[in-house]
Amino acid sequence: MQVKSMDSVKKLSMKTLQSISAHLAIPEYDRSSCGQSILHLGIGGFHRAHLAYYIHQLLQRDGSSEWGIFGTGLGFPSDRKMKEALSSQDFLYTLVELGADRAGNTESNIGNSEMKAYVVGSILGMEIACDNLQEILARIASKTTKIISLTITEGGYYYNSVTGKFMIEDEQIQKDLSTPESPSTAIGLLVEGLRKRMITNNSQSKVTLLSCDNLPGNGNVLRTVIEGYTKALDNGNTLYAWIKENVSFPNSMVDRITPVTSDLLIQKLRESYFVDDVWPVNTEPFVQWVVEDNFAAGRPQLERVGVQFVNDVLPYEHMKMELLNASHSLMGYLGFLAGFKYIHEVALDDEYRAIVLHYMNREVTPVLEPVPGIDIEQYKNSLMVRFQNSRIKDTLVRICLGGSSKLPKFLLPVVRKQIAAGGDFTVAALLVAAWFRYLLGVDENGHSYEVDDPMAEALHCTAKQAGTSPDLFFEYGDLFAPDVVNSDAFRNRVTFFLQSLHRLGSRTTVHNLIIKEKIRIDVI
Template sequence: MKTYKLNNHNLSQFSEVVSIPQYDRSKVKAGIVHVGVGGFHRAHEAYYTDQLLHKETEGNWGICGIALLEYDAKIYNTLKDQDGLYTLIVKELDGTLTKRVIGSIVEYLYAPENPIKVVEKMANPDIKIITLTITEGGYNYSEATGEFNFENSAIQFDLENPQAPKTIFGFLTQALKMRKEKGLKGVTIQSCDNIQGNGQMAEKMLLSYVKVAEPTLVSWINENVSFPNAMVDRITPATNATDISSLKETSGIDDAWPVVCEPFKQWVIEDNFAAGRPAWETVGAQFVDDVVPFEKMKLSLLNAGHTVLGILGDLMGYATIDESVHNKEIQNFLHNYMNIEVTPTLAGLEGVNLEEYKESLLQRFGNIYIKDQIDRICSESSAKFPIFILPTVNKQLENKGSVQFAAFVVAAWAIYSLGKNENGKPLLIKDAMQGILNDKAIASKENPTEFLEIAAVFGKLKESKTFVDAYTTSYQNITKNGVEKCVIIMNNSILN
């Protein structure tokens, strides 16, 4: 099959083999700035927006993507060469592939190259919404205190160099200051990250920074900027070379960075927008008054479930999430964790069948065509455990409920942080706290509770005798018997 480079010029070449944008992209004006154009954004918000642009012919809700970090140079150059176009490949449960070219990203800027241009774009009166996927760690807060971390060297740089910022907080502060000085209307800052109360978190961390960097701006933000909470969901594994070559061979599309994802998608948003919003509800999003119960359900079941499968599976030598969940004992362990420890902490889920939701998660995790790499799921675990696992632990401790399954996962994480699986093979660990985690993991070989001394992750959890006892027992059992044997014993204890 003849191949063509994916770009505006060649777009019509693909119309007979995949769905392509049916709207005139040249007439689409950016009304949204999005920071962090990774795979998830392109499978989620950009997808929803692309579908909307097929309905709204005026086309004022295009996306201007922002590559914030030097690390983002590759995706920036890729999308720049492809005129913002990319292919979304949905891997259905039966193995079929649904492909479409997405056209909603109509502009793209690289912040390290020209930070002022990014600030000016955020401050442009056409921009009504600034959305974020900056990862859990991007919010720069301490789990121990819940407060903004001013010791971060990048934050210190932004405070000293406000006209050439590096962090999202520096950029947002300068953009909002410019909007105020120009007498412009406010804007909505919408987090799309996996944090409960993500809008509230974005607001708290930004205002913490602004109070130091530009204190006179605080009242204007309070009056003119909204921060709606949102729950986002779509499993989006990293794209691999096979995905790229298969797309080229079957569709003739030479796309340097397509996106693969599962068919399931969900976006629940609080309807609190300062300057108008797209009608995303017409393409499947759900607007509600209070998104927190939905967020808590997703974070403590789906995201925590991923972490459980990732840590246990990686130690046992599995490479992908589907491999891990198809181990019946791990699947039963996860099922028990969700039923015994998570479910009692969930409430306020009107219209949600929780049992069906939990069963659907096991099906989604088990999609053999997704092949979500475990090392991706386990990356930045130090930012994920405090959000996905520990809130359940703390609530269960408060209610005098079971914490043995969560304690087992934490113990497994401590052993995982030594850097080798149970077969003696090195683990690929990507974590901003990797050095500290490894040091504490080594110290835990003599005294298991050393791992719980990482206050930035565990807060005051080490003060709970109930949790410490469960964790220590699990640590010793895993060290002696390995993960699978321990999991079998725990699952059997529930049956008995």
């Protein structure tokens, strides 16, 4: 390894860019001449590895552009930490791509030839909404803002995926509706900003609200909650009609595995690239974005850098969520209970990998609709390579977050289709049982852990009451649709696996299922 004194390590900033360029690729465009036509709500790791990455690539290709990004957050601790980190380095950050490796190497021992790092400059500023509310509302209202994009996680939409309705009764939503001029939710903030936009610009105010969250029909969901909130406002009819005429909500499918930044990565950048970045982003080389071409006020030409614009995103969404996301959760819960720490460890285990492949091939693929331009077999193979990327070090703790928001969207659509078709849902039932077992908050070695979920308190209490019976869980109508609840075959499978997980543990339960179902094991 090349060694230099710590004096040669440069703090990432505009002033140090040229000296950093000896070791890292830097923005070649003039950031000072970029517009800020994109307002993004929810600056996190995924946004910086995805939308901000794509905009950066476009700026690198085409030079000065109107499509720079200004960021905001509602004021969560993570938002404040992000603003502090980015503002300390002029909103520049390092993006690090770590290629697939099955040999067990990690970022602590990989060489520079196996690691691609470069500085991204597409984010031009950031403010916290609750600290500078009028500024953020003014940006939403400004006709120079043409796209308002979001990564606010599933819970930020207040949308019930089982009923397909806006959760208007939620306490935070009701609070915003009572004082709409000082919103605390993303939905309330957007609607108040749109109201000001209507008043300020009226007919010259078309704008696109672009969800980049991992939700099926994310644009449709965003439209549903924005319109539902607007209709609930006093005298909201005029604004509701204006939104329907002037605001578009394209659906999009997003994909790039982006784990939490580690201290090892920060140190690696200092040692090998001589740059001090307080919050870099590490991700995989793979990136995909499929977007419905429905932009009310124009859009950047992102097809030049690999974004796919289509008329119908839903087949791509179903493919990704039902194959990638559900498989992630399957490995997450089963692996966590068994004592694994990272996704790649589970994916490299012969028996767990066999269960995942069986789920993909036997339970998901038969009910997938055709996906234009995609070879499903190749796609599934690529997923396993991505899962086995040991350099990413994607933690099971991250994967297990928010199961009540994820499983109804990623897994249960497959279950419902298989129930209707009289098909196989064996591994899907195992995943549901593993989630129920995880909610107990104690692993197979007796170690306690915190269940991180929007419904954590209620679900944890249910897990303690339920024991080895899933019946109490199936009473959650917001999680399980009637056709799932009323399927005796599915409930019986879940009961069998939940009892096995309690009695025998994850490893033995998986092994027994492989023997019973004669599931093929391919040894790496």
